[in-house]
Amino acid sequence: MTDLPQFHAAKWDEPVVMEMGRPGGRGQHFPAPEAEVSEAVGADLIPAAMARKDRPELPEITEFEAQRHYLHLSQMTLGMMGISLFGTCTMKYNSKTAEFATLRPELAEVHPYQHPETLQGVLEIMHDFDGILRSLSGMDQFVFQAGGGANAAYTMACVARAYWQDRGKLGERTEMVTSIQAHPCNPATAAAAGFKVVNLPLEENGYPSLDALKAAVSERTALIMLNNPDDMGIYNPEIKEWVKAAKEVGALCFYDHANFNGVMGKLSARELGFDACMFMLHKTFGAPKAGGGPAVGAFGCSDELAPYLPTPVVVKSGDGYALDDDRPKSMGKIREFWGNVPQVVKAYAWARAMGAEGIDLASDISVVANNYMDKRLSEIEGLARSNPGVSAHRMEMTRWSLEPIAQETGVGTVDFANRMADYGIDPWWMSHEPWIVAEPFTPEAGELWSKEDIDMWIDVVAKICEEARSDPEMVKTAPHNQAIAQVKGDAFEDPSKWAMTWRAWKRKSGEADTARGAA
Amino acid sequence: MASDMRAHPWMANSAPGVIDEMLAAIGAASVKEVFEQIPEDHFRKTPLDLPPALTSEMELRRDLVSKLKKNLSCEDNLSFLGAGVWQHHVPAVVDEIVGRTEFATNVWGSYQSDHGRNQTWFEFSSQLGALLNLDVVQLPVYSWGCAIGHAMRMAARITGRSKVLVPAFSDPERLSVIRTYCQPMEMQTRIEVVEVAADPTSGRLDLGDLADKLGEDVAAVYFENPAYLGTIETGAAEIAKMARAAGVETVVGVDPLSLGVMTAPGDYGADIVTGPVQPLGVHMHCGGGAGGFIASRDEERYVRAYNGFLVSVVETREPGQLGFGLACPHQNSYGMRENGNDWTGNSTYLWAIAGAVYMSLLGPEGFRELGQLIVSRARYAAKLLGEVPGVRIVWPDTTFKEFVVNFDDTGKTVAEVNDALRARGIFGGKDLSGEGLGLGQSALYCVTEVHTANDIRRLADTMKEILA
Numbered sequence: 001m002t003d004l005p006q007f008h009a010a011k012w013d014e015p016v017v018m019e020m021g022r023p024g025g026r027g028q029h030f031p032a033p034e035a036e037v038s039e040a041v042g043a044d045l046i047p048a049a050m051a052r053k054d055r056p057e058l059p060e061i062t063e064f065e066a067q068r069h070y071l072h073l074s075q076m077t078l079g080m081m082g083i084s085l086f087g088t089c090t091m092k093y094n095s096k097t098a099e100f101a102t103l104r105p106e107l108a109e110v111h112p113y114q115h116p117e118t119l120q121g122v123l124e125i126m127h128d129f130d131g132i133l134r135s136l137s138g139m140d141q142f143v144f145q146a147g148g149g150a151n152a153a154y155t156m157a158c159v160a161r162a163y164w165q166d167r168g169k170l171g172e173r174t175e176m177v178t179s180i181q182a183h184p185c186n187p188a189t190a191a192a193a194g195f196k197v198v199n200l201p202l203e204e205n206g207y208p209s210l211d212a213l214k215a216a217v218s219e220r221t222a223l224i225m226l227n228n229p230d231d232m233g234i235y236n237p238e239i240k241e242w243v244k245a246a247k248e249v250g251a252l253c254f255y256d257h258a259n260f261n262g263v264m265g266k267l268s269a270r271e272l273g274f275d276a277c278m279f280m281l282h283k284t285f286g287a288p289k290a291g292g293g294p295a296v297g298a299f300g301c302s303d304e305l306a307p308y309l310p311t312p313v314v315v316k317s318g319d320g321y322a323l324d325d326d327r328p329k330s331m332g333k334i335r336e337f338w339g340n341v342p343q344v345v346k347a348y349a350w351a352r353a354m355g356a357e358g359i360d361l362a363s364d365i366s367v368v369a370n371n372y373m374d375k376r377l378s379e380i381e382g383l384a385r386s387n388p389g390v391s392a393h394r395m396e397m398t399r400w401s402l403e404p405i406a407q408e409t410g411v412g413t414v415d416f417a418n419r420m421a422d423y424g425i426d427p428w429w430m431s432h433e434p435w436i437v438a439e440p441f442t443p444e445a446g447e448l449w450s451k452e453d454i455d456m457w458i459d460v461v462a463k464i465c466e467e468a469r470s471d472p473e474m475v476k477t478a479p480h481n482q483a484i485a486q487v488k489g490d491a492f493e494d495p496s497k498w499a500m501t502w503r504a505w506k507r508k509s510g511e512a513d514t515a516r517g518a519a
Numbered sequence: 520m521a522s523d524m525r526a527h528p529w530m531a532n533s534a535p536g537v538i539d540e541m542l543a544a545i546g547a548a549s550v551k552e553v554f555e556q557i558p559e560d561h562f563r564k565t566p567l568d569l570p571p572a573l574t575s576e577m578e579l580r581r582d583l584v585s586k587l588k589k590n591l592s593c594e595d596n597l598s599f600l601g602a603g604v605w606q607h608h609v610p611a612v613v614d615e616i617v618g619r620t621e622f623a624t625n626v627w628g629s630y631q632s633d634h635g636r637n638q639t640w641f642e643f644s645s646q647l648g649a650l651l652n653l654d655v656v657q658l659p660v661y662s663w664g665c666a667i668g669h670a671m672r673m674a675a676r677i678t679g680r681s682k683v684l685v686p687a688f689s690d691p692e693r694l695s696v697i698r699t700y701c702q703p704m705e706m707q708t709r710i711e712v713v714e715v716a717a718d719p720t721s722g723r724l725d726l727g728d729l730a731d732k733l734g735e736d737v738a739a740v741y742f743e744n745p746a747y748l749g750t751i752e753t754g755a756a757e758i759a760k761m762a763r764a765a766g767v768e769t770v771v772g773v774d775p776l777s778l779g780v781m782t783a784p785g786d787y788g789a790d791i792v793t794g795p796v797q798p799l800g801v802h803m804h805c806g807g808g809a810g811g812f813i814a815s816r817d818e819e820r821y822v823r824a825y826n827g828f829l830v831s832v833v834e835t836r837e838p839g840q841l842g843f844g845l846a847c848p849h850q851n852s853y854g855m856r857e858n859g860n861d862w863t864g865n866s867t868y869l870w871a872i873a874g875a876v877y878m879s880l881l882g883p884e885g886f887r888e889l890g891q892l893i894v895s896r897a898r899y900a901a902k903l904l905g906e907v908p909g910v911r912i913v914w915p916d917t918t919f920k921e922f923v924v925n926f927d928d929t930g931k932t933v934a935e936v937n938d939a940l941r942a943r944g945i946f947g948g949k950d951l952s953g954e955g956l957g958l959g960q961s962a963l964y965c966v967t968e969v970h971t972a973n974d975i976r977r978l979a980d981t982m983k984e985i986l987a
Contacts, residue, residue: 009632016832016841017642017879018649027880028610030888033895034972041898046890047917049753050744050782057649060882063612070616070876076635078628079621089626093529097576099623101583102804103614105594112806113600113949114591115941121589122805128570135568147661150852150864158699161706170705188852188862192672194706197857235556266554268563282865286529288623290869291636292828293661294807333695336603336662337806340867344807345583353579355572358527364550365532371553372541393545393553421632429627433854450531451541477836479631485835487630487842495819498831498846500641500655501648504817505832 004456004463007424008481010075017059017069018502025060057503076483083453084426085373087397087442088183088231090261091449094288098349102342112337116322122341123321126314129348136359137257137277138270139300144281144339145310149258150185152278152297153225155310155334156254157193159276159301160223162308162331163252173222177251179208179230183258184432186225195222202436206234206387214245221251229259231432231442232386233370233394243273252276252305260284261446262367262396265360269300276301286350287343294340296347310334362447366396369445369454374398376458377443382408382465386437397444399437406439411468411475413439418486419467419478423460527574593803597974598946599900601921601965602747603663603692603795604803607776608969613800613876622872630844636872637843640830643871646878647799647812650778650886651792652785654817658828659796659810659867659874664693666793666811667741667772668700672861673791673813673824674739674768675710682711683770684732684740686724689714690747691954697741710738722750722914722923724758733765739791743772744784748956748963749897749921750914751781759788775799775812777919779886780894791815796870800877810867826851826861828868889968893920896975897966903979904964909986913961920967924948926960929986933962939985945978 032038044051061069084091102108107122116123130142146152157176164170176190180199187197198216200208207230217224224246229235236242243253255269255277261284269277281287282295289295301309311330312323323338354362371393377383382405385398406412417427431440445454467475477486491497499505526534532541538550547553573579593606600606616622625633644656660666671683683701685694694712701710716728724742733740740762744752752758759769771789773781776798784792796810797803815821822829831846852859881889897920905912909929912922926936937947948962966975 014635014638016638016645017875018645021882024884025882026884027882028885030885030892030968032888033892033899037895037899037972037975040902041895045894045898045916046780046919047751047753050751050755052778052780052782054652054783054786055883056652056778056783056886058646058882058886059879060884061879063610063880066876066879067612067615069879070612070639070872071619073635073639074616074619074621076638077621077625078632079623079625079636081621081624082632084626086626091626094620094624095529095579097580098583099618101580101587103618103802104584104587105592106584106587106590108802108804109592109594109606110590110805111593111598111600111604111606111803111946113602113604114593114598114946115937118591118596118941118946119805121586124589125583125586132569135565138563138565147665147867148865150862151661154862161703165703165705170703174707184852184856184859185862185864187857188859191857192700192861194702194708199857229556237556237558237561240561263557265567266557266562268565271563271565272561280865289626289865290623291625291627291633291872292658292868293865294810294867294869295865332699333664333692334699335696336664336692336809339807340809341805341807345587349579349583352570352573352582353529354527355574356567356569357524358530358572358574359567359569361524361527361533362530365530365538367553368538368541368545368547368550369532371545371547375545392556393547395556417629418631421629427627427629427632433856447530447532451537453531479629482631483634484631484840484842485837487844488834488836489844491831491833492844492846492848495817495822497833498822498829500644500657500817500822500829500831500846501653502641502645502832503648504654507654 005424009483011483012072014072016502021059021061027061027063027066078426080426082424082426083457085443085445085457087429087444090283090444090446092286093448095349098346102345107342120320123314125345125348127316127321129344132351133298133300137300138268140303141306142298142300143309143313144296144298144344145334146297146299147335147340148293148295149280149297150189152299153185154189155299156276157190158331159305159308160252161193164222166329175220177216177221177224181230182227186256204389206232206390207236210238210241213242217246217249217251219249221249223252223254225254225256227256227258229395231399233398234390235395240272262363264363266363275305281343281347285347287346294343296340296343312338365447370394370396370398373443373445373454380462380465397442399440399442401437402439405465405468409468409472411472413441415475416464419464419475420460422479422481425457425460596944596946599948599964600946602949602963604797604806604808605965605967606803606969607798607967609800609802610880613873616876617869617873630842639872639875641832641843643875644830650775651814652783653792653814655822656812656814657825658871659812660827661866662809663795663811664696666813668697669826669861670770670791670793670813671701671710671739674770676824677820678738680736680738682713682737684713684715684737686742687714688717688722688748688956721917722748723752723754726754733761733767737767739768739770741770745774745777745919748923749918751917751919756787777890780890796874799874801870801873810870823850827863892968896970900966900975903975907979907982907986921963921965923961924964933960943981945981
């Protein structure tokens with residue numbers, strides 16, 4: 001075992017910004033209106049009924065104090081600056097080259113309603129990136145409006161609505177069929193779009209049976225939504241038969257390509273028969289996650305579904321590029337404007353920097369590294385691999401369980417996650433709901449992390465297993481080397497205690513009791 | 520793996536020999552073997568057809584920058600475009616903080632490992648709550664239109680009713696998103712969207728028409744303050760009162776930059792408040808700066824109806840220490856899949872960080888000065904443009920930062936005016952002529968703190984020149 005790092009997170013005891021400052025303190029000035037302006041328009045321009053009378057209770061701090069406060073808070077954020085094998089999220093290097101390019105005024109200070117003649121550069125990049133995704137998926141058209149993977153799933157549900165409405169059958173095609181193991185966004189967005197959700201249970205081999213699917217799909221099925229491989233690392237080898245069975249009843253087939261990293265360059269969604277798919281650009285394509293967006297779910301589909309896409313669509317027009325808004329069968333808008341454009345540019349940059357050969361190699365590395373990790377984790381006593389009956393090599397991630405050691409010591413996956421950070425290792429991803437596997441964790445190495453990083457990560461897991469046996473209380477009260485101690489969860493479901501703003505906290509806790517340090 | 524390929528700068532394990540080392544450790548003879556789950560006939564037959572790789576940073580940078588430079592920016596031109604994304608000053612410290620790698624790359628962590636981000640999120644909600652005079656602010660959703668869509672669905676959940684009222688003068692872009700969220704008529708769970716007429720003399724909601732449409736089947740009435748066409752809704756308290764009497768939720772949309780000078784919506788009876796986060800220190804990013812907030816009073820029936828992330832301040836195991844985590848996590852789609860409230864997922868949380876920094880820099884006096892400056896310069900622009908022969912300001916003296924300019928008497932269309940302006944380095948206002956608002960050849964002009972008196976005179980003088 002390698003030497004584990006002696007780590008302690010930055011700990012600034014930073015006050016909440018609402019407690020900082022002094023009356024009259026200033027962090028930004030704005031000029032007074034020019035004399036010609038105030039002489040022409042006068043004062044008191046807001047109608048009396050709408051003129052604000054109270055002074056908003058905001059902090060009054062200097063520019064430096066704001067900078068220092070938020071730098072301290074950034075330092076108390078591990079981000080992925082430890083080792084983050086955060087499964088289902090495919091942690092990648094986020095290129096600063098791409099980041100800095102998008103901060104230039106030629107993109108940051110650009111308005112989406114500018115005349116397309118003034119937007120040729122960004123339209124060219126979006127058009128070229130559409131081409132790259134078409135090649136990777138076999139689809140005929142991509143759009144980028146969706147602000148994340150879940151929003152792309154919602155786009156699919158709304159495109160399906162428009163497709164069935166156009167055929168006069170929306171009242172009959174009322175169901176969406178998926179697996180109980182699909183990401184929650186698939187059933188949730190289909191339900192929010194108005195469809196009834198049919199969840200298929202898993203069999204011993206890790207995926208629902210083809211017979212169950214055949215029994216579930218009918219003239220009522222509007223669409224099916226599937227991911228493959230799943231978060232256990234299991235690939236459904238009957239996927240072509242699934243698509244065929246769904247198409248036999250006329251249903252649309254959506255491939256949630258959230259787990260694309262292990263199959264990129266290897267599979268084509270269109271060749272497998274799917275009508276549409278989505279890629280997460282903030283995940284597989286190297287754009288930063290930013291703690292949950294701005295993100296992009298790139299949605300691609302066949303020519304048959306393209307008329308129903310949200311508008312606008314970027315098109316080549318003569319020597320230049322244009323925005324096509326004249327699409328009468330469109331489902332309408334999924335979100336304002338054309339998407340999180342800087343993230344699209346960053347994803348384009350990732351694809352260009354990798355190239356076809358790099359992308360193919362990255363999926364090789366992802367799957368090899370995960371199997372290397374599986375091998376080493378299997379040598380640690382107290383851990384169990386999900387679906388023990390499936391002996392084949394898993395794909396780019398594997399779901400594991402701490403059930404044996406949790407039964408032995410009482411230390412579970414939340415405790416482990418909290419404790420990992422004490423070694424400067426990013427807490428792991430456990431599992432989406434429902435927790436089919438007890439005390440789950442889901443590591444994913446991807447192509448970023450070195451073999452040394454992976455070894456270190458596994459050594460920390462092994463070390464915490466030792467600690468769970470020798471000093472379970474210490475692990476259950478972790479972390480001990482972080483900016484703050486373990487957060488108490490009792491307020492989260494208690495209306496008398498939860499406080500989503502400082503106003504609410506002061507009201508509920510009693511202001512006098514909370515006097516703490518100020519800047 | 521092609522053996523002649525250099526190790527890639529973004530892939531440690533592409534260095535020579537590492538893959539073989541791992542294969543040896545797992546006892547696999549080849550890379551192909553680890554893909555054994557995928558049937559042979561599933562592998563793609565069409566080879567990838569991608570542009571050549573740019574593995575050197577300098578080539579990549581050259582490609583990106585040379586393409587982006589084909590754009591014309593609002594920094595090098597004088598722009599009066601708004602309508603959902605607006606040009607405002609972004610303090611340098613905001614750019615520094617949102618560019619911090621820890622904030623850009625974090626994914627989730629634990630409440631302790633990523634404490635600083637969670638505190639920043641809470642400070643976003645706390646400061647926005649102080650501007651709105653409301654106790655609950657959710658982390659932002661994808662956009663303002665999406666925030667309104669969720670707010671409408673919240674109102675429907677709270678009231679058990681399935682009709683919502685929106686202004687006839689709505690932004691078509693946001694209205695289209697709202698209609699998407701409310702579902703087509705064929706769906707059993709649809710929410711009907713009904714328009715309330717505008718008072719043509721003021722652009723405000725027609726309260727007579729509103730009274731006719733409020734009823735026991737209505738879940739919510741929505742209006743904006745300032746509204747899409749820039750007008751200030753002076754009847755806000757009256758609308759909220761009428762709604763309450765009918766058991767209807769009042770959903771409002773506000774521009775957060777107006778709140779240093781305009782009444783907080785929490786003070787005129789708004790139940791659920793939405794708005795854009797982009798004005799709070801986020802660049803326009805070609806529309807990629809969009810984000811939308813949702814806020815309400817701290818009543819359980821509202822809190823239980825939210826779809827996304829509610830960050831609560833809580834105690835830790837160390838007495839006197841505060842930490843932050845998610846309240847009511849089981850009601851969203853992560854907790855309850857299709858039975859959760861709508862859905863959540865990746866959103867625009869980096870912009871919550873931008874907003875937190877921005878609001879802390881401005882403080883109460885900054886917001887007041889900013890509001891004064893915006894409304895003064897916008898009114899000045901309206902006044903100067905209104906003096907150009909043939910140009911008419913549709914609702915003068917009732918607006919905040921946007922206003923409607925009508926060109927009917929100039930004999931020119933908005934498109935012609937904007938083409939002429941663009942040739943002179945000016946991006947004219949958004950063309951409203953195709954939006955079915957009955958406003959003829961009109962454009963929506965946006966003037967903010969970034970426009971000096973000089974800029975405004977340049978616009979008016981140029982307008983005189985091209986319309987002469």
